[in-house]
Structure formats: C-alpha cells, structure tokens
Amino acid sequence: MKTLKSEEAIAESLQLIDKVFRGSLVIKAGDFLKWKLYFRLGRLSWVTGGVNPNERLQRHLAIFCPKITPTQLQQIPLEHQPYREQKVLVDLQGQGLIQRSQMASLMESIAIEVLFDAIQYGETNNDNLSCNKVSEEQNDNLLLLLPFLNVDAILTEAKQQWDEWETAGFSKYSPNLYPTIKQVTLLKSVIKSDVEQKIVRSMDGNQTLRKIAAKNKIGVLDVTRFVLSLFDLEAVTFSKVPRTKNKTSTVIDSNPSKPIASAKAPSKKTPPKYHKTKANKSPLVVCVDDSPLICKVVKDIVLEQNYDFLEIQEPIKVIPTLLRKKPNLIFLDLMMPVINGYELCAQLRKTPRLKDVPIIILTGKDGLIDRMRAKMVGSTDFMAKPVDKLSLLKMLEKYLTVNQ
Template identity: 25%
Template sequence: MQGHLNEIDIRSILQLIELGQRTGELFVETYVSASPFGGLPSDRARPPSEHSWFVFFVNGHIAYATSGDGNLLRLRDYLRRYKVDAALDSVSMSAIASINAPEYGYLWSLLENHLLTPSQGRSIIRSMVHETLFDLLSLHHGSFIFEISPPLTPQLTTLEIAPIVTDIIKQVQAWKQLHPHIQSPDQCPAIANPEQLREALPITTFKTVERWIDGKTSIRQMARYLNRDILTVARAVYPYIQQGLVQLVYPTVAAPSYASRGLSTWPEARPPRIVCIDDGTTIRKAVEYILNRHGYEATAIGNPLKALSLVFHLKPDLILCDIAMPELDGYEICAMLRSSTAFRQTPIIMLTGKDGFIDRVKARIVGATDYLTKPFGESELLMLVEKYVGVGNPELPKPDVLLAEALGDEVKLNIHDQADSVSS
C-alpha cells in the first residue's frame, strides 16, 4: 500500500492497518515546506530538507514509532526524565534493532544492562508513539509506503490504534486554536520581559519558568523532559506569549561555514552526498579526500554498527561498503539497508577483493547496485560515482579539504600518499 496524503489521510491509513490486523512498517515522508506545522519560516540560511517517520505495527497494534533521522537526540531527551541520559554514551546499539529503528536498539541496550526498568521503557515508547502520531496526524501533504514485514522484536509494549488516534486528533484540533501565536512545537520560548514576568508570577514559579524558558529548549523538548504532552506545555506558556512577556524563537541551525568564500547562506543545492563504510583507515581517508576534492560531500565511517544509525541521519545519495568487516560484514549491511524503505533505491557499491567473483555474485544477491574491485585508483572511483550520482560540485569544497589546504602542502601530500596506496 502506497500513495500520497492528498489522496488518503494518515488517520484512514491507520484505520486500514488496524482493521486488517497488519504487521509491518509505515514510512511517511514530506518536505520541510510541507512539514506538520507549516515548517520553519523562510530562511535561506537553512538547508532544504525532508521530514520522515516510521511506525511499526504488530497485528494491527502500534509497537513503536520514530522520526527517520536516525539520531539519538530524542531518546536522550526522554532518558533525562529518569536521569539516565548520560548512560546512553556507555552502551552500544542492540543487535535486535531493525535498520529503521536504531533508537529502539539503544533503548533495549539500556534495558538489557538494567540502566532502565521495563516500566520506564514502556513509558518512553508510549510517549514516542504519541509524539510521532501528533506530527503525522497534523500532515496534509507527503507520501507514504506501508510494507508487510516481520514484527519489530522483542516487543516491550503494543498500543491500540483507535483510542490513541481519537485522543491525538482532539489535541491537533486544539493545537490549531493556538495559532498564530504558536506555530510549531519546535519553537523555543524565551523570556521577552523579565521584570513584568517576575511581577506576574510567584517567585518560585518565576524561578521554574526562568529555568525552562531559555530560548534554547523547545516546546517539544519540555514535553519530553516533564512527561507531558505537547499541547499541555504549549497551553501553559500561551497566555504569556499573548501578553508579550514570552516570545517564541526557532532553534539555531548550524550551517557549514563558507565565510572564506564570501558566502553567508546555504548554497542553492547541496553536492551529492556519499558515505563510505570501511574498517580500513587508509581506504577511508583516501576515498574521503578524493571525493571531497572533486566536489562531493563524503563521509567515511569505520564502525559498521555505528554506520547503520548514521546513514539515516546523513541520508546519502550513494553508499560505498566494504565486504570484509568485523561485527557486520558488507553483505549484512547491504541486506539490512535494502530492507529499509528509505534505502530501497539508493545505489550501494560494494568494495570487493581482487579475485572477488564470488563476492560480486553474493553482493548482487543481497541487493548491491555495483562493485568496485580493490585496489582501485582515483579515476576508477570517480567514474563509478559519476555513473550513479553525477559529477560533484567543485565550487563547494568540504571543510576538511579547506582545513588540509590551510595546513599546507605537507598534509595534502600525506593524504595523496594514502590515496596512491589504494591504487598501488
């Protein structure tokens, strides 16, 4: 089942999944200009980007829901409720996680290491599901794909669709009443007039407000920290926004620095983005240097487990993946990426050995697009990359290339030596 949200809305999609008692994944994608709450204000300093979400179902019930960016910022916010957010740095993603749900894998690692109780885990998942559905049920534009697939296992909890949807629809309708003063849960409240606000509130309340309303913490984050829904938090600050005592700002988005080129805004179009997954340091540095120097946006990752979560955040246009790696080999990574709706069409090029006929056959079986035999030279690498994503944009050098140039010829020669060692 797939289509566009101007043909069928999210509520109807969820009802069909519930009625059919389906098990699988729903993937929804929309661009920033059509984000749930009207998106960010026009700001050329922000890059064009898309929003995406995954919802996992088991027999017509929701087991988990998440955004498609693959990062752990949301989970860290929820863990702050229980003062265990720092523990996230000491665990690795559990192997049980679906490729589409790295956050879920880390949550299970915390449970397996007894850093989080099952009750706390269930509470976090319920909140994540509510937050995700609040965004999805606010959407009017976008595309979706629902695919039958094995259930996300193990399951900590499952939630009935109908009562959750009924509750969240009411919240979405109530949220609209806060317009135009509050436009998005990603806006950050900031105190506009401290003196008047101090006079309007009891001293203890003011101190609490001063702590949270700092211009850096969004309404969405406050809801996570306080274990409240987004609407409740928004309603609490709404009267003060009306009175002009509190103002709303959007979080600052860090942009790449093009100051050295006299550019103060994001370019109109980003260069092709490429991820190289290889545990060999020489290969990684050489590939990254060659591609960045030719106008691509290249990122090399040595740890295959970390790569699975990072690719969702980076959203590459092409993936280069070595076959022989510890923990997860290239076949497993390719198969897992192909099982994800988000990477069904992304070109995946496997880096094979010199006598790798069997490797190439296996690579095709797991869904690889093409292969590149090691050792390879710069021209071979560029020819294959250009075949699938086109030429790079030499007008937009990457920060690490600019750094190499700034540090002088010695650094550049060292990287060239590494590149030469690949082809020798």
C-alpha cells in the first residue's frame, strides 16, 4: 500500500500498472471514502467512486446523450451492484440511445471529475490518501464493449482543472456541495442578469454546483464564483447532502470551508513566514491567504522589487502579527476559514495602529457586489485572482510610493 498526497503521487502509483494487469487501483481516504480505477490488460477502462456516483452518472448522461429523456434518466437503476454504471452504458448503447463516441467522451469526463475530487482531497486534508493495487476477476463480456481511456491525458486534465480551481481561491469548496437559498428578499435586490436568475432558480438544495453548471450550460468555475458571492452576503448556504435526504428538510452545513468528506480533518497550522531583503528599511508587504500557491506568487513578485514580505495563512494570527510587524501594504484574501476577508478587513480598520494601512482585497470573485461590499468594510482597493504580475506591480507602485 502506498500513501498519496498529490496528483504527482497518483501518477507515480499509476506507473506501477503493468501491461497485463487486470484489476483495480483503489485510492482510499479514511474508512469510508474511496475512488476506484479499473484496468484491463494494463489499460484504464473505468473510473468510479467518491461521493454522488448516481448524481454524477445521470448528470453526464444528460450532457452527452441528448436522446435520453428525463423519464428514461429516472428509470436508470441506482442500486449498488458490480459494474452497474458500465451495464447502464452498454444497455443504452444496445437501445441506440448512445453512440460509442458519446460513450467515450462521457467516460473520460467522469474519470476527470473523479480524479479531480481525489486530488482536491489529497491537497486540502492533513490525512494522506492510500493506494492499493488489487488483482481481481472482471466481466470481460461487458468490458470488451467499452472503449479504453487515456489515463495520462485524463490525469493531466484533472490536474489542470484543479490548478484553475485552486488559483480561483476555491480549494476549500467542493463542486459537489449543494447550495440553497437562505434569504430570498436579499437576492431580489442583487440579482440582475438572466444568467444569474437561472442559477438562483436552480439553487433548491437538491442540485450540486456541478449540476447547476451543467443544467445552465455555464462553467462550474463561473457558477461557483457567483454562488460564493451570495454566500458572502449570507443569502445562500451550503449542504454536503441533497435537501431531500436531510430528515429535517433544512440545510445542515452553512460553512462549506472544506471539501466533502473532509469535515473532520484539522486545519493546517502554518506559522507566518517573514522574508526580509538586504535593505534595512524596505517597506513590508503582507499577504494574508490560506493558499500557499497564492502566497508564493505574491512573494516572488514582491521580493523582485526589493520589498520585505510576510505571508500569513491562518486568519486568527493576522491582527497580533500585523501589530508586531507594522506593514506598509496588505493583500487580503476574501475566502478563508474561520473568518472571511470582509470581517477581517473591518476588524483591521477598527484597530488604531492598522486603520490607515492600505488593504487590497484579493479574490477570485471580481463582481460589482464584491467591490461595493469591500469598500463598505474599508478596503483600499480590489484585485482579482489569479494574480497577474502587471496588476500586482501597479498596486505596489501606487500604494508603496505614496506611503514610503
């Protein structure tokens, strides 16, 4: 058994699959969550597991098989049985409801999504994943009817999607979360476009972010960015299960700060990291962001300009650390665990020794509502993720030149 932490380790484990292997590679997280990659003659033939397998299959069938009616989708058997998903595809192909090319695209998309979820868990939890290669008998008569998958291309695409998700600042939020409207009156005052109205109408607590995106033919990144802007306004809440499965018919989790199945994982405690230049009195730039990737990008640009740099990844340490260090400029992430950027910015403005320090809200949600709220809590400026070097340099020149 091999422990995993990231997509590189998953790729390393896949290299252990030889050309005659018949069986599966099982990636496990704790006692309950697992993902399973099926191989036949050393080639990938199916990927499954994780959360929402039934929702995932029905959603992909609706996308890739337009001939299938909603009624037919509802008739697809959901009970657990060996090779259930593969049998569904073969049966649909026999009925002429799905072509082989559609089947290949559907299988590839499901595989990318499953590996994305595994990567997200590995990158955002303290618990390592485990990987176990299992030889097993297979239903060759069934698997022979399915196309093979390109495992290298699928893993590359899953990694790219994860990088985009993390860069947008969404690493703590699973696309498998179910958003539900909390304050209808507030939504009426902020929703303007037809697209926004379509998304809001889909937030009934029974559709994941992924399903809402697919249903409205909008990228899941765009849907998540918009829904999180409503979450910041406390107009929307999240659940890890569909509302119909919640016995109390109410949303059970209003703080989706971790991906599904990671609620018990303790948060990482990262001490502030101070980087001092050779100059004795260089201005100090602080980046408050729980993403190591974002901190590194900002750090590299700041140090190039011969400014001192401090990164803080734990929100609860921000105020005491800043009081000691006396920064000249603060980049503040909007979406963080425990306390969000709006609340933290408001607290900083109430702290006499920090109330005049320029604060740049750093976020993947660059909307009018976000900008207005940021101004209301005292932010100096607003910069969208992913971090653009030219934009960051302009901020440094604008605010450090004035304050030196």
